[in-house]
Amino acid sequence: MSGSAVTRAASLMSGAMPDGVGVASGLTLTSVDRERVLPVSQALAGLFPWGGLRRGSTVAVRGSVTVLLALLAEATASGSWAGVVGMPRLGVVAAAELGVAVSRLALVPRPGPDLPAVAGALLDGMDIVVIAAAGRLQESHARRLSARARHRGAVLVPFGPWPGADLELTHVRSHWAGLAKGYGHFHSRELTIAARGRGSAARPTTATVFVSRDGMAATPTPLPSDGVWPPETGPVPVEPSMVENVTRLRA
């Protein structure tokens, strides 16, 4: 019984894995574990020893908001709610382009001094809680929040360093394509992400993903025909001012 579950888990994993990335601790997955893992984009799955965001874990993201948003995409699209605390600058349009179901995002941009209480309340009700607390949180509070996530079966995703994180995803470098001297536009971006953590995630891994207007993928997207300036030309709409003027004259 448990043997077949392991095989199934392993075959599921191997399909999602880019070359050169393996499950760090080998075959430790059971079907119970799989139920306790929230899905992530295929391009990122190789970074996680559990193939996704394991419930109860703390996964810190450093260096890139894009990586953070990409983590939320699959889980929110399949019905989970995500809370984001303390990020007033979050680009919601970018989140939607990366596949995040923004209708299931709860944003608390300015938690103020109540940050631990707010994050704790959200951990009780949501599957994923993102918290940006650079230097605003004592280590004891941070550990208590991680413990609460473990207890509630939620995933805590701190943006920035976090004491005792189970896994840390760090943005290593980016390369932008599509931009030249005076023409084109940001068309796609190659991101290198390194992951290292504790226990089964102790072995460092890296992955290269590509972000384009179609979201995040493991392979680069070819430059589209409209990749040159001007980017998009739609029909010229009637300026509202013209309509207003006409009405004013008649009145």
Add this chain to the structure above:
Amino acid sequence: MRTAVIWCPDWPVVAAASSAGLPVTIPMAVVAANRVVASSAVARAEGIRRGMRRREAQGRCPELVVFDDDPVRDARLFEAVAAAVEELAVGVEIVRPGLVAVPARGPAGYFGGEEAAAERLIDQVADRVGVECQVGVADGLFAATLAAHRGVLVEPGASAGFLAPLAVNELAQPGGPERTELIDLLRRLGLRTLGAFAGITERDVATRFDADAIRAHRLARGLDERPPSRRRPPPDLAISEELDPPVDRVDAAAFVAKSLADRLHAGLAAHGLACTRLGIYARSEREEELGRVWRCAEPLTPNGIADRVRWQLDGWLRTGGPTAGIRTLWLEPEEVVEGKALQLDLWRGEGHAEAGEKAGRAMVRVQGLLGPESVYTPVLGGGRDPAERVRLVPWGEELTPAADPDLPWPGQLPAPSPAVVFPDPVPVTVVDKTGEPVRVTDRDLLTADPATVGVNGAPPRPVTGWAGPWPANERWWAKETRCQARIQVLIGTEPAQAALLLAYHEGAWTAHAHYD
């Protein structure tokens, strides 16, 4: 029970006109979902009818002033009418904005007859609020409402006779249950008047129609909608809330209303009950007590309760009812019915509902910690900049985008969009290779290629790539342009590269977003 109903004709129009400061002598209409829902008498003389399409109404009467339907506005302004009536009569109940009911016996006895009392009421409302109203007195609320529409007094015991010749359409009253199908069916059966419908025995109605038709049948016979053996609510169903700090703002009141409504409804539902008459009471910091009873044809849902509490608080706070903030608020279910009709939740779940409810409770708790305007759900709309395409809606409010996303937005920035958007743009300096500042000409071209970019006073970094400018001359007619043109720049060298979105406005550059 002898009931007097005070009816303000065309109340949505009257309320809209008074909040817009327009006289009632110009043709006006209130439109919901592109259909006229109410019109002024002058507009009706021009041929405007209820249910007419907006365009058709404007075609018939080009000078028609059109207002959007706004139940909050209607309820808020109606508080003044209810207060005026309350000076003469006790037991005022608001049926809906535009219609109040009072027991007729008290004022009739005091003023010497129902006719005298009705005249006093009409004078009082005209004097205090300056709006016209009509009064009808009859046995029971339904007959009294129809009597008020006609401005007549029905003798005691003559309600059934008064109703008999009226058309069955009268069974559908605004704010009441939807009875279009029933009315249609009755007419096809040849029952064109309330009298003909009342002539059928109740037993025959009960075996052939649904529960609502039985209530409609009771109305047609001149009886109350429900049999008089209503359950008295157990006293512990009333709930109260101490507000600390005291509430003096409408948005805070709306938040309180929502949590109280949920609690009241949960308490009632635990007893298998639902509320049809809701008493809303408040005490201010200076010990002023305010109270108002809302009556509803259908059992109130949590949202229905929250709406009424919000409207009432809105009405009190804006008309200056209390001279200080509201300190205590309590809700009393004055009349309850079996709550069978309210078990809506059974089929709603599709797996996501539970997660949504859990998340909703968590967000309400955060609102409890930080206040109502602290938790937001984003809605994507139309726009040219990444910032203006997003509207953050406080949790619990309606999710409507700021602008239509399906319209063409020429000059919209291409995807992928920046992951970090600055709420307050950061000043940057953009210079060319000779050290001259780069500007955007009137023809939306750069004066020179940018060579270095310095962000917020930091040392300038070399530009390794740039694109644009994307012109966006928005709202130039209103002289409130936000930016003239945007460019994307890539500054620094790998691995410490940064991609920014810069905007040019009136000779200065600012960074609006970071492709982080």
